Amino acid sequence: MAFETIIVDIDDYVATITLNRPDALNALNRALRAEIVSVFNELKENKDVRAVVLTGAGRAFTAGIDLSGQTWLITGCNSGLGYETARVLALRGARIIGLARTQEKAADALKALGIDGEPVACELSELGSVREAVKQVRALGPLDGIIANAGIMALPRLEQIAGYERQFFTNHIGHFVLVTGLLDRLTASGRVVMLSSGAHH
Numbered sequence: 001m002a003f004e005t006i007i008v009d010i011d012d013y014v015a016t017i018t019l020n021r022p023d024a025l026n027a028l029n030r031a032l033r034a035e036i037v038s039v040f041n042e043l044k045e046n047k048d049v050r051a052v053v054l055t056g057a058g059r060a061f062t063a064g065i066d067l068s069g070q071t072w073l074i075t076g077c078n079s080g081l082g083y084e085t086a087r088v089l090a091l092r093g094a095r096i097i098g099l100a101r102t103q104e105k106a107a108d109a110l111k112a113l114g115i116d117g118e119p120v121a122c123e124l125s126e127l128g129s130v131r132e133a134v135k136q137v138r139a140l141g142p143l144d145g146i147i148a149n150a151g152i153m154a155l156p157r158l159e160q161i162a163g164y165e166r167q168f169f170t171n172h173i174g175h176f177v178l179v180t181g182l183l184d185r186l187t188a189s190g191r192v193v194m195l196s197s198g199a200h201h
Helices: 030-043 080-091 103-112 127-138 166-185
Strands: 006-011 014-019 051-056 071-075 095-100 118-121 143-148 186-194
Touching (some): 006 030, 014 030, 071 080, 071 166, 080 103, 103 118, 118 127, 127 166, 143 166, 166 186
Parallel strands (some): 014 051, 071 095, 071 143, 095 118, 143 186
Antiparallel strands (some): 006 014
């Protein structure tokens, strides 16, 4: 794959797409947009790619975005994409409500990132924990966005919760209860982002 405005690297089933217009702060133009669409079309057919990371060269990827005054909730804030999402949204001025399996994990993640956010415990496989998280988050004010990032996969043996397979229950039912419990707390322009995996297809 040869491109002019992006760099693509595939390693260990992860494709990293780097927007390579640092002189223009990686601003989207027709050429860049066309190449992003093209590479995603190629990657979706590549059986050696299970995840895609999109980043930018130089000092700007989300430059110019001002999220001051906005509040974003992120599940799984203590590792992986959730951790990085919390870092970048806070860097752009957003208030972060970080959810993890325990309040300690959420608090440790926010502290490590230097974020003065709100840590909340939410074990998605336990509906009592999810409902308690909903109660706590509702008391924190309106939300500009919910990023349903947390998840588990590839459990070594079948485990069930209330008759449902644990991975399905955690990734889908747990998030369903969380999000539907908070929909009326979203601002008029608020959004819900559901992360998924190619392994689900």
